[in-house]
Amino acid sequence: MPPRRRVNHDGWLGTVRSVITLLGFLLLYAPLAVVILYSVFVKVGAAPRFWSFQGYQKVFENPDIVAAISRSLEIGVMTALIATPVGTLFSLGFVRNEFRFKGVMNALLSLPLLLPELLLGLALLLWFVMLKVTLGVWSITLAHVTFSVSYVVLTVRARLEGLDRQLEEAARDLGANRLQCLLKVTLPLLMPAIVAGALIAFTLSFDDFLVTFFTSGVGSDTLPLKLYSMVRYQPEAEVNALSTLTLLVTASLALAVNLVSGLKRR
Amino acid sequence: MEQISRKPPLSTLPLLLWLVFFLVVPCCLVLLLSFFRRGVYGGVVYDFTFDNYLRAFDFLYLRVAFNSVVMALVTAVSCAVIGFPMAYVMAVASKKVRAWLLLLVVIPFWTNFVVRAHAVKSILSDSGPINQVWEFCMGLLGSAVTPLYLGDSLLSLWVGMVSTYLPFMVIPIYVVLEKFDFQLLEAARDLGAKPLDVLLRILLPLGASGIRTGFIFVFTPALGEFVIPDMLGGSKILMIGNVISDQFLKTRDWPFGSTIALILIVAVLFSGYLFRKSGVMNATA
Incomplete structure (x- = not known):
């Protein structure tokens, strides 16, 4: 009732x-x-x-803004492409085996979730400068993978733990080797979680301000950084148009994550 | 088919290496750097010193830290006061409505906070809708039209902070309340509990663990927040996050910046620990 x-x-x-x-x-x-x-x-x-649509028109006529948008998309895709396989691989090994240091690993994994972004950003800035990594698209991507990979693991691991192991055992009994079992049974079953994880990684990267603020260097503004500097100096119409576009992208991503992880329960 | 081995499996290795290389080592670097000092032309001079720590407790920085603590506290308390009723309404709604409300709370969770701060700025600005309605009413009354000056004020800072961090409070409270069998409330009412009794003696204690989690989720990032105060407080109020980012990006005194950042982290961890221990929530609830 x-x-x-x-x-x-x-x-x-x-x-x-x-x-x-x-x-x-x-x-x-x-x-x-x-x-x-x-x-x-x-x-x-x-x-x-x-x-009037002049705000939108000006956004797409401004090469700096277009460059920032495509840079953000590029970094988001690269982040998802790195974080998803690394996180999925980790989850597979982590859930399906018993071993020492599991607790330590868990703590390490939750560190990016708990650590204030400010600290992660400046720590990575120090580290990149010390390693003489040129600050730009790559340094931003490395930083984004670091904080988004934990979310991928959380998503994939939850699904893996809820998976019926008998399905895999049946496949093995019927003569599938470990690799076949992984590719034909486990991964397809995990797919909704993997896709959701990838979308989350992309969104986190696309949205991030603070870590990017520290690790971007000169001349590689992402969309949020560009917006931040535009708010002060650009006409209102452009800022509003770009804000609306950003909102649309993130809202549809949130909806997509919701939809994909909704499949999980069925 | 899986054997119990004591060694971590190989597939966990890439992520572990990644986290050690891009998380553990950089954090250790911050710790290490806080004991060195800045060279004349920026850079770092490697001689061991406690000077940074002594300097961090200068009155100037204590006052900045005080600003941040007050802002984080006000934000967290406001989010709890607004978030609790929201979470309750979500928890008692029918399944279908609940899913929609949850989505409505989750979407702002994903919206970029630069966008959000700008949005708050527009709604409260002198040419924004609230002020226009105000001026229209003033005009009807025939009095002199003066704008409300809501932008760049403590109010706009409050709106910006609360609307950014509200989902972080609502979701943990909702997760706790959702598990509760609300028919028990009917029982309490039938036995003569007044609405206020139900709230104070059943619902708040019930949601306390959610409020506590939410409080930490809001307080922690709010303490280091400096972009929202920059955009909405008219850059008048200096926050601890401003000091840290300036040390890194402007003054280039990395050792001192590291020191303040570390003190901030320790303060956050310590207050979270105290908060859990002392049961502040139980006392105030």
């Missing part, structure tokens, strides 16, 4: 609860709605706002 609604149960407390909940969702969405709205209702000078 679904729990009954108790709006009428709680008197003034229920009212307070509804008001606060509404306020919470307003805080989350009202500012975003305004940006989306203002991206097509443009203000130029002192004239009232008018309907």
Whole structure:
């Protein structure tokens, strides 16, 4: 039986609860709605706002912005391409075997989740400078893999632990060798989690500001960094248009992750 | 088919090496650097000293640290006050509504915080919708039209921080509350519990572990936050994160920057530990 609604149960407390909940969702969405709205209702000078796509047009006419967008996409794809196999491989070995240092490994793995991004960013900056790695697309990618790989492991490991092992054992009994079993049984079953992990890695990379801020060096701004500098100096219409585009990308990625991991439960 | 071996399997090796090389070693480097000093032209001079630590406790930096702590505390408490009712509403909603509400909370979780800060700036700015409605009303009343000046204020900083970190609070509380059998509340009511009793003696203690987790999730990153205060506080309030990033990117005093960063981490870990130990939540709940 679904729990009954108790709006009428709680008197003034229920009212307070509804008001606060509404306020919470307003805080989350009202500012975003305004940006989306203002991206097509443009203000130029002192004239009232008018309907126009000039913000979007200017975004795509500006080679710096286009370069930042493609750089962000490139770094995101590379991050996903490195983090996903490394994380999946790790999960396979980690879940299916008993060995020493499992606890230590777990702690090490949760470190990127707990460590403030600020520290990770500056630690990597020091390390890259010391190793004389040129700061740019590659240093950013290395940094992004470091914090996103843990999320891949979390996603894949959860699915692997919930997997029916009898399926694999049946495959082995029927004469499949370990590799065949892995490729034809385990990996296909893991696919939703692997895809979700890859999407999460991409999104984290695409979205990241702080770690990139420290590891990017000069002249390799990603989209969030570009936006950060634009907010101060560029006309509002462009900033709003680019913000809306960023929002669309991340929201659709979040939806995709939700959809793919929804497959998991079925 | 799997044999129990004591050695970690080979497939775990790439990730382990990666984390050691790009996480453990860099963090150790920060620790090491904090005991050295800056050369005349930037760079690092390798002689052992505690000077950085002594300098970090200068009044100037203590005041900056105080700003950060206050901001992080206010953010975390506000998120708890707003997030708890939200999590409750989500937990008692029907399955279908619940999935949608969860998605609504998760999407902002993924939105870029530069975008979010800019959005908060636009909604509160002098040419933004709130101020326009205000000026319109003032005009109707026939009084002199003065803008509200909401942008670049403590209010806009608060809105920016809370709307960025709210999902980090709602989700852990929701996870805890969701497991609860809410029919027990009916029982409590039937036995004469008033709404306030239900809240204070059942729901809050129940959600306390979620609030505690959420508090750590919000407080930790909020303490190091400096981009949102930069964008929304009018760059008037210096945060500890500003000091750290300036030491690295502007002043180029890496040893001192490392020292403050380390002190920040230790403070975060320590307050998290104290928070868990002392049961502050139980006392205030």
